[in-house]
Amino acid sequence: MAGSGPDNPAQDVGVSSVSSSASKPKDAVVPKGWTSSVYAPSTLEAMLRLMTSLTNIQVRIIQQKGPLLVFASGKNFYFWNSVVESAEQVTEPTDYDELLARIGTDIRKVKVKVLPDPAPGG
Numbered sequence: 001m002a003g004s005g006p007d008n009p010a011q012d013v014g015v016s017s018v019s020s021s022a023s024k025p026k027d028a029v030v031p032k033g034w035t036s037s038v039y040a041p042s043t044l045e046a047m048l049r050l051m052t053s054l055t056n057i058q059v060r061i062i063q064q065k066g067p068l069l070v071f072a073s074g075k076n077f078y079f080w081n082s083v084v085e086s087a088e089q090v091t092e093p094t095d096y097d098e099l100l101a102r103i104g105t106d107i108r109k110v111k112v113k114v115l116p117d118p119a120p121g122g
Contacts, residue, residue, distance in 0.1 A: 028097050031104030034061045034070075045071070048080060052087045053118035060096070061103075070099070079112060088112035 030036050038044060038059050045057045054073040062069040067083040070090075077090040077099055092111040093099050102110050 028100055029104070030061055031100055033064055033066075034103065035064055036061050038062060044069075048087075051080075051085060051118070052078070052115060054078070054087075061100075070103070072096075078115070079110075087115040089115055 041059050044059050048057045048059070048071055049055065052073075056073055058072045060070045060072055060077070067081050069080050069082070071078050071080060075094075077094075077096065079088045079090065080086075081088075090099060090110055090112055093102060099110065
């Protein structure tokens with residue numbers, strides 16, 4: 001397997017914890033079964049931009065043994081389901097700490113609306 005470095009920069013993707021995001025509260029508690037450590041965050045965020053046509057995407061948390069992740073774009077939060085390749089905008093709650101609390105207690109209590117597929121060509 002090729003290593004990372006100047007000869008193969010695509011392999012130099014690393015792992016990033018998104019906890020240092022300026023817009024993410026420092027006291028936010030990641031629910032059990034989720035993580036804020038994201039492998040190749042810039043690659044994942046670029047894919048989400050292409051798949052949703054949203055901008056300024058920041059991946060927040062990823063389900064450890066499931067298909068979901070939570071990301072932010074602007075002041076809104078979204079779920080991405082990697083199995084069905086679809087996004088849903090979180091409509092309630094709008095506060096990140098409350099969103100994490102609901103995910104941790106009963107994710108079904110998070111209200112969402114399905115985003116339309118982006119137009120062909122982005």
